[in-house]
Amino acid sequence: MTAQRIDGNALARVTREQVRAEVATLKARGLTPGLAVLLVGDDPASQVYVRHKVADSAEVGIHSLLERLPAHTTQAELLARIEQLNADRSIHGILVQLPLPKHIDAQRVIETIAPHKDVDGFHVANAGALAVGRPGFKPCTPYGCMKMLEHIGYSLRGKHAVVVGRSNIVGKPMAWMLLQASATVTVCHSATAQLATVVRQADVIVAATGIRNLITADMVAPGAVVIDVGMNRDDAGKLCGDVDFATVQYKAGWITPVPGGVGPMTRAMLLVNTLEAAQAAAT
Numbered sequence: 001m002t003a004q005r006i007d008g009n010a011l012a013r014v015t016r017e018q019v020r021a022e023v024a025t026l027k028a029r030g031l032t033p034g035l036a037v038l039l040v041g042d043d044p045a046s047q048v049y050v051r052h053k054v055a056d057s058a059e060v061g062i063h064s065l066l067e068r069l070p071a072h073t074t075q076a077e078l079l080a081r082i083e084q085l086n087a088d089r090s091i092h093g094i095l096v097q098l099p100l101p102k103h104i105d106a107q108r109v110i111e112t113i114a115p116h117k118d119v120d121g122f123h124v125a126n127a128g129a130l131a132v133g134r135p136g137f138k139p140c141t142p143y144g145c146m147k148m149l150e151h152i153g154y155s156l157r158g159k160h161a162v163v164v165g166r167s168n169i170v171g172k173p174m175a176w177m178l179l180q181a182s183a184t185v186t187v188c189h190s191a192t193a194q195l196a197t198v199v200r201q202a203d204v205i206v207a208a209t210g211i212r213n214l215i216t217a218d219m220v221a222p223g224a225v226v227i228d229v230g231m232n233r234d235d236a237g238k239l240c241g242d243v244d245f246a247t248v249q250y251k252a253g254w255i256t257p258v259p260g261g262v263g264p265m266t267r268a269m270l271l272v273n274t275l276e277a278a279q280a281a282a283t
């Protein structure tokens with residue numbers, strides 16, 4: 001049996017089309033959604049990410065403001081700029097590209113973004129809302145994973161979902177969303193004993209560790225749904241995930257490829273969150 005692939009590129013395209021239509025409706029009412037993207041320093045990967053975010057925004061009609069700040073920008077300067085954007089009525093979403101230079105406290109920066117403009121969903125107010133099942137912005141990567149599960153018509157109710165990784169931006173919010181969908185959720189991390197035994201019990205596996213080939217075919221129950229969040233490089237420099245795709249594809253029921261899986265959906269969900277921020281401002 002070969003697993004069915006969940007095509008993140010195709011689903012992201014459909015999602016962008018939906019956002020574009022809704023943006024057009026808002027524009028007809030005189031409101032253009034605005035997204036501010038702040039990049040501090042010149043990390044090459046971050047440069048690529050922000051370029052994508054700006055291009056995606058343009059494609060769906062969202063106005064984006066990309067601000068490149070020098071690496072020596074002080075924390076006080078960055079916080080002051082965020083405060084200005086918090087007060088700017090033409091800006092509905094604010095995103096500060098991570099990682100930040102070491103002299104800046106990233107958590108402090110995130111907490112300065114007004115929660116109703118925190119389209120990354122990292123502010124403690126949005127994290128708390130997710131934890132208690134209240135409305136708020138959901139972090140784009142796990143939100144995109146949920147959309148992929150929804151897309152294949154997979155009912156999570158009563159299923160065992162195993163999340164490998166417990167970061168604040170992927171693993172933890174993923175676990176909350178799966179729990180909200182009535183899955184039974186296990187969260188694994190670097191201190192988990194018997195990882196293979198735990199993962200083997202999963203109906204759904206979400207791998208988010210940054211460790212290439214951590215999830216091998218012997219760890220996957222036949223027919224399981226495998227969502228690969230990892231973004232790693234193989235020895236040839238090619239993008240790959242946390243899952244040993246070459247073998248797991250013959251064991252799983254559904255699988256997301258890397259590239260072309262979670263990555264494009266993460267990008268699409270930022271547009272969804274920005275649209276929702278603008279819609280909320282319009283009411």
Ligand code: NDP
Nearest residue numbers: 141165166167170189190208209210229230231262263266
């Ligand atoms: P972090 O480094 O913040 O977290 C990694 C997690 O993996 C930690 O919780 C860590 O455990 C856990 N871990 C590490 N080693 C093991 C192990 N041997 N067994 C089990 N768990 C382990 O990473 P992120 O959550 O930010 O990202 C994870 C991956 O997802 C990365 O490859 C990243 O590039 C990718 N990513 C992809 C995105 C996309 O759009 N596709 C978006 C965001 C991230 P502990 O807490 O104990 O240290």
